[in-house]
Amino acid sequence: ELKVEQNPLFLSMQEGKNYTIYCNYSTTSDRLYWYRQDPGKSLESLFVLLSNGAVKQEGRLMASLDTKARLSTLHITAAVHDLSATYFCAVDYGDDKIIFGKGTRLHILP
Amino acid sequence: DTAVSQTPKYLVTQMGNDKSIKCEQNLGHDTMYWYKQDSKKFLKIMFSYNNKELIINETVPNRFSPKSPDKAHLNLHINSLELGDSAVYFCASSPEPRRDTQYFGPGTRLTVL
Numbered sequence: 567e568l569k570v571e572q573n574p575l576f577l578s579m580q581e582g583k584n585y586t587i588y589c590n591y592s593t594t595s596d597r598l599y600w601y602r603q604d605p606g607k608s609l610e611s612l613f614v615l616l617s618n619g620a621v622k623q624e625g626r627l628m629a630s631l632d633t634k635a636r637l638s639t640l641h642i643t644a645a646v647h648d649l650s651a652t653y654f655c656a657v658d659y660g661d662d663k664i665i666f667g668k669g670t671r672l673h674i675l676p
Numbered sequence: 677d678t679a680v681s682q683t684p685k686y687l688v689t690q691m692g693n694d695k696s697i698k699c700e701q702n703l704g705h706d707t708m709y710w711y712k713q714d715s716k717k718f719l720k721i722m723f724s725y726n727n728k729e730l731i732i733n734e735t736v737p738n739r740f741s742p743k744s745p746d747k748a749h750l751n752l753h754i755n756s757l758e759l760g761d762s763a764v765y766f767c768a769s770s771p772e773p774r775r776d777t778q779y780f781g782p783g784t785r786l787t788v789l
Contacts, residue, residue, distance in 0.1 A: 609766060
């Protein structure tokens with residue numbers, strides 16, 4: 567069965583702190599996507615990771631992909647309130663299957 | 677100018693009806709997608725079109741049919757609507773399939789009564 571598990575599902579953290587969201591998946595894939603969604607809003611594509619060892623950074627967010635461990639991480643550095651949102655990972659398994667995680671709801675406290 | 681637009685924004689209809697949601701992108705992208713987000717916020721890809729050719733068709737009921745009159749448009753037709761079809765539907769586009777940043781429309785909230 568193709569599975570994508572994100573953890574934590576809920577995260578409340580202080581501004582200025584660092585934290586990591588994990589995305590584990592069940593079957594080999596070398597293609598993974600991260601998205602952001604603000605409450606009541608549409609989706610925003612954050613990162614496209616296309617190979618083992620891929621690392622991408624945008625501002626305070628950095629995403630990486632380890633295909634051998636079947637793991638992607640989204641690291642938040644020195645969190646600010648504006649990063650409060652729900653973050654989704656999605657794994658592209660090929661054969662026309664893209665499976666989303668359940669999302670991590672991130673709340674950053676001032 | 678809005679990059680990816682959808683109409684309508686809200687759609688309320690009765691079970692059994694047939695409805696359509698329109699999507700247009702002015703980015704010149706070759707690939708467009710439809711996603712469904714249910715009431716629990718779970719996301720699922722439904723379709724994508726690349727140069728008017730269907731390249732992803734996740735196992736959705738055949739009551740759902742994407743129609744692309746040209747590269748800039750990918751409309752979603754739904755026949756015989758069911759309660760479980762209630763969700764938010766997002767359209768998106770990207771330059772290439774499954775390797776580029778996607779740009780999303782604002783979503784269409786469909787409520788089936």
